[in-house]
Amino acid sequence: MKKSEKVQANDALWCIVDQQEYDLIDGNFIHELDPYIVSLIQKDFPRAASNSFICSEHLVRYRLQKMDKMINEDAHKNKQINQRMTKLMSKNSYEIVDVEKQLETTLTFGQKVADGVARFGGSWPFVISFIVIIIVWIIINSVHLFGLHFDPFPFILLNLFLSIIAAIQAPLIMMSQNRSGTYDRMESKNDYHVNLKSEEEIRILHSKIDHLIQQDQPNNMQIQKMQMEMLASINNQLNDLKKQDNTPK
Numbered sequence: 001m002k003k004s005e006k007v008q009a010n011d012a013l014w015c016i017v018d019q020q021e022y023d024l025i026d027g028n029f030i031h032e033l034d035p036y037i038v039s040l041i042q043k044d045f046p047r048a049a050s051n052s053f054i055c056s057e058h059l060v061r062y063r064l065q066k067m068d069k070m071i072n073e074d075a076h077k078n079k080q081i082n083q084r085m086t087k088l089m090s091k092n093s094y095e096i097v098d099v100e101k102q103l104e105t106t107l108t109f110g111q112k113v114a115d116g117v118a119r120f121g122g123s124w125p126f127v128i129s130f131i132v133i134i135i136v137w138i139i140i141n142s143v144h145l146f147g148l149h150f151d152p153f154p155f156i157l158l159n160l161f162l163s164i165i166a167a168i169q170a171p172l173i174m175m176s177q178n179r180s181g182t183y184d185r186m187e188s189k190n191d192y193h194v195n196l197k198s199e200e201e202i203r204i205l206h207s208k209i210d211h212l213i214q215q216d217q218p219n220n221m222q223i224q225k226m227q228m229e230m231l232a233s234i235n236n237q238l239n240d241l242k243k244q245d246n247t248p249k
Helices: 036-044 056-089 099-106 109-120 125-143 156-246
Strands: 010-015 021-023 027-029 052-054
Touching: 027 056, 036 056, 052 056, 052 109, 056 156, 109 125, 109 156
Parallel strands: none
Antiparallel strands: 010 021, 027 052
C-alpha cells in the first residue's frame, strides 16, 4: 500500500503533498473536493487517486487558485460587457436628429409659399371669408347694388375665379403634403435608429444582469463557502494547538 493511501488505526492519514501524517479532521479526501480543485491537484500530483488525502494547509493554496480563476473570469466577462456598452454609446450612426429643425433650414421660397397656402386654405378663416365673398358677389350681381352688374346670373365669371383658385390651390396643397410625407419619413427613420439603439442597450443590460444572476452571484456564494471552509480549518488547527498547549508535559 502506498504512503498516500495509508490509513492508521487512530484515523491518521498521510498528506499527498508533504507526505506528513495528519488527523482526519485536518484535511479532505480528493473525492470530496470540487472537480476543478481536483484537476489542479492531479496536475501537480498525477498519482493522486480519489481516496488520496490532502491536508487543509496545502488545500488552501488550491482553493485560492480556484477563487482567483473565478474572480478573473467574472472580471473579464464584465469588461467585455462594458466594452460592448462603450462601443454602442460611441456610435455616430445613432445620433438623434432634430427633423423639424433640419427641414426648416432647407426650405425654399416656393416650399414656404406652399406651406402658407395649405395652412391658410385648411383653416376656418379661409372658409368663412370665402363664403362671405361668394355671398356678396351674388348679392351685388343679383340686385344691382351700387349700380354694379358685372357678372349676371349664372355667374360665369365667379365660376371661372373658383376654378382658377381650385386649380392653383390643389398643387400647392399637394406640395405641402409631400413635405409632410418627407417629414414623417425622416421622423420614422429617426425613431427607428433611436429604438434600435435602445434595444441594443437593453440587450446588453440584460446580458449583464443575467451574468450577475447566473454566474457572479453563484461564484460569490461558492467563494464564501470556500472561505468558511478555510476559516473552519484554521479554527480546528487553533483548537488543536490549544489542546497541545494545555496537555501536561
